[in-house]
Amino acid sequence: xxxxxxxxxxxxxxxxxxxxxxxxxxxxxxxxxxxxxxxxxxxxxxxxxxxxxxxxxxxxxxxxxxxxxxxxxxxxxxxxxxxxxxxxxxxxxxxxxxxxxxxxxxxxxxxxxxxxxxxxxxxxxxxxxxxxxxxxxxxxxxxxxxxxxxxxxxxxxxxxxxxxxxxxxxxxxxxxxxxxxxxxxxxxxxxxxxxxxxxxxxxxxxxxxxxxxxxxxxxxxxxxxxxxxxxxxxxxxxxxxxxxxxxxxxxxxxxxxxxxxxxxxxxxxxxxxxxxxxxxxxxxxxxxxxxxxxxxxxxxxxxxxxxxxxxxxxxxxxxxxxxxxxxxxxxxxxxxxx
Amino acid sequence: xxxxxxxxxxxxxxxxxxxxxxxxxxxxxxxxxxxxxxxxxxxxxxxxxxxxxxxxxxxxxxxxxxxxxxxxxxxxxxxxxxxxxxxxxxxxxxxxxxxxxxxxxxxxxxxxxxxxxxxxxxxxxxxxxxxxxxxxxxxxxxxxxxxxxxxxxxxxxxxxxxxxxxxxxxxxxxxxxxxxxxxxxxxxxxxxxxxxxxxxxxxxxxxxxxxxxxxxxxxxxxxxxxxxxxxxxxxxxxxxxxxxxxxxxxxxxxxxxxxxxxxxxxxxxxxxxxxxxxxxxxxxxxxxxxxxxxxxxxxxxxxxxxxxxxxxxxxxxxxxxxx
Numbered sequence: 027x028x029x030x031x032x033x034x035x036x037x038x039x040x041x042x043x044x045x046x047x048x049x050x051x052x053x054x055x056x057x058x059x060x061x062x063x064x065x066x067x068x069x070x071x072x073x074x075x076x077x078x079x080x081x082x083x084x085x086x087x088x089x090x091x092x093x094x095x096x097x098x099x100x101x102x103x104x105x106x107x108x109x110x111x112x113x114x115x116x117x118x119x120x121x122x123x124x125x126x127x128x129x130x131x132x133x134x135x136x137x138x139x140x141x142x143x144x145x146x147x148x149x150x151x152x153x154x155x156x157x158x159x160x161x162x163x164x165x166x167x168x169x170x171x172x173x174x175x176x177x178x179x180x181x182x183x184x185x186x187x188x189x190x191x192x193x194x195x196x197x198x199x200x201x202x203x204x205x206x207x208x209x210x211x212x213x214x215x216x217x218x219x220x221x222x223x224x225x226x227x228x229x230x231x232x233x234x235x236x237x238x239x240x241x242x243x244x245x246x247x248x249x250x251x252x253x254x255x256x257x258x259x260x261x262x263x264x265x266x267x268x269x270x271x272x273x274x275x276x277x278x279x280x281x282x283x284x285x286x287x288x289x290x291x292x293x294x295x296x297x298x299x300x301x302x303x304x305x306x307x308x309x310x311x312x313x314x315x316x317x318x319x320x321x322x323x324x325x326x327x328x329x330x331x332x333x334x335x336x337x338x339x340x341x342x343x344x345x346x347x348x349x350x351x352x353x354x355x356x357x358x359x360x361x362x363x364x
Numbered sequence: 365x366x367x368x369x370x371x372x373x374x375x376x377x378x379x380x381x382x383x384x385x386x387x388x389x390x391x392x393x394x395x396x397x398x399x400x401x402x403x404x405x406x407x408x409x410x411x412x413x414x415x416x417x418x419x420x421x422x423x424x425x426x427x428x429x430x431x432x433x434x435x436x437x438x439x440x441x442x443x444x445x446x447x448x449x450x451x452x453x454x455x456x457x458x459x460x461x462x463x464x465x466x467x468x469x470x471x472x473x474x475x476x477x478x479x480x481x482x483x484x485x486x487x488x489x490x491x492x493x494x495x496x497x498x499x500x501x502x503x504x505x506x507x508x509x510x511x512x513x514x515x516x517x518x519x520x521x522x523x524x525x526x527x528x529x530x531x532x533x534x535x536x537x538x539x540x541x542x543x544x545x546x547x548x549x550x551x552x553x554x555x556x557x558x559x560x561x562x563x564x565x566x567x568x569x570x571x572x573x574x575x576x577x578x579x580x581x582x583x584x585x586x587x588x589x590x591x592x593x594x595x596x597x598x599x600x601x602x603x604x605x606x607x608x609x610x611x612x613x614x615x616x617x618x619x620x621x622x623x624x625x626x627x628x629x630x631x632x633x634x635x636x637x638x639x640x641x642x643x644x645x646x647x648x649x650x651x652x653x654x655x656x657x658x659x660x661x662x663x664x665x666x667x668x669x670x671x672x673x674x675x676x677x678x679x680x681x682x683x684x685x686x687x
């Protein structure tokens with residue numbers, strides 16, 4: 027094991043650099059493509075301040091904020107998935123399971139049901155309601171799965187999560203059937219992970235959360251590794267299991283809640299990114315977390331680009347693209363591995 | 365215990381027939397059923413609208429509950445539900461496609477297509493599970509099911525959004541007995557009832573399987589065939605039900621749990637008990653959906669979730685052992 031560690035460290039650095047390059051390439055391609063095409067050189071010119079006014083508007087007002095939101099949300103979802111899989115010791119856990127997506131969807135539905143203006147100053151209101159919804163779901167789940175003797179046990183967390191998610195789904199469905207068709211299709215689009223119309227405000231709102239939560243989770247890599255040994259072993263090597271689990275869970279919830287509130291309920295990234303990362307860099311969270319974040323970023327930016335360029339003039343929400351590509355891959359893994 | 369359940373079913377069916385947008389006296393209900401007179405309007409309401417709905421709710425409730433019980437038995441997973449077989453997702457996907465490409469199809473056709481979708485979704489999961497080295501284990505079935513269900517429902521969302529039919533699909537998905545008529549019942553009733561009866565001889569093997577695969581093998585049970593028969597029954601029961609009334613969750617999850625509490629771990633008792641209780645639950649849920657906010661109807665799926673979620677939470681809190 028010890029002889030293995032340095033090479034694994036090198037490997038993980040190599041993988042991270044490669045992923046970073048892929049991420050940059052995807053971001054550049056994404057910046058180029060769209061209804062108005064910009065050549066890479068025009069993008070470069072515009073970025074350093076020499077672009078035509080039209081190019082500047084396209085890039086700075088429309089494309090760049092959208093791409094930055096997908097970058098941050100993708101990384102957030104990837105890391106949240108990795109952390110949650112570590113905390114619950116369940117390689118199939120995904121923030122969606124915890125009912126966070128369902129809570130966010132409910133928050134959005136409450137907003138669109140009771141507010142009739144969809145334009146104007148809703149830039150931050152929709153994400154705020156979605157965020158409130160997913161935090162509410164998380165709080166309910168944590169309260170209900172908390173046990174005086176064991177703290178938050180992973181199994182109970184998942185069980186309660188499924189039930190709370192179903193409850194929020196029912197409430198969302200109830201509200202959504204009363205909406206008029208336009209509002210409903212707006213909401214449905216948003217829920218499926220459409221990143222249309224994101225502004226710099228959203229980037230500013232998202233950035234601090236994502237950076238803070240990811241760095242905290244990364245700094246707790248050792249704790250996450252210890253969870254994998256099981257509660258008893260983790261306690262015996264000096265990990266304060268109960269308190270750490272609650273803090274890390276809160277971090278995961280915050281991270282995926284902000285990501286979902288900005289980018290919509292995108293499944294599969296939280297599930298697939300950590301899986302891919304584990305295959306590339308192994309199970310140590312120190313290597314796993316950055317890799318999962320980068321992979322999540324690549325997936326979401328690529329999916330958003332595909333969704334808005336290939337299916338013109340109608341665009342397909344990124345979440346649908348992610349599932350359409352992610353699921354077959356996942357099934358391939360399932361068939362290949364024992 | 366069974367007598368009580370039967371009594372509860374009859375009582376709830378009777379109440380469901382008498383209550384509704386138009387209040388009817390018990391006497392009218394009685395004569396409408398046993399001395400039908402087509403000239404009287406109340407008799408017509410009961411005969412043409414209420415009776416088919418209540419019968420459909422009872423049989424479909426039984427079908428969902430038994431499908432859930434079978435799933436939980438063969439996967440040995442108390443949280444297994446027909447949702448993991450891709451039945452709901454497959455049905456929804458095909459319905460989304462049919463809304464997009466053949467708008468205005470009659471109800472009967474949509475029913476047929478969504479049944480085809482349910483079967484296709486399940487077949488996809490089976491083939492994938494079988495293709496893997498080691499064959500179709502319970503875990504692989506669950507994982508493949510969850511992933512395919514997620515993919516198909518996401519594709520349905522994509523189709524719905526692209527063609528602007530999200531809300532139509534949501535209405536269909538939310539479920540309801542409003543569209544059921546005698547001619548549909550004539551199609552689905554025989555299929556469901558025959559399948560329900562056929563599950564009874566399987567019950568002993570399911571009980572043994574629920575004790576563990578090794579126990580079952582030692583007792584000479586052919587796992588593969590038992591699993592295949594049981595899953596076929598599940599697909600027929602849940603597939604037909606979903607295609608008739610949309611996706612109604614929680615019946616298949618909650619009812620087998622209650623039945624197990626009442627009659628123990630023997631599937632020879634669990635299956636009949638589940639069918640009775642499932643019928644009661646859906647008859648009452650349909651009644652509730654009609655009378656909560658008349659003349660509008662609340663989707664049955666929502667009604668069931670309002671009852672099912674708190675109960676499920678209670679179960680999850682009580683669960684001491686590791687699953």
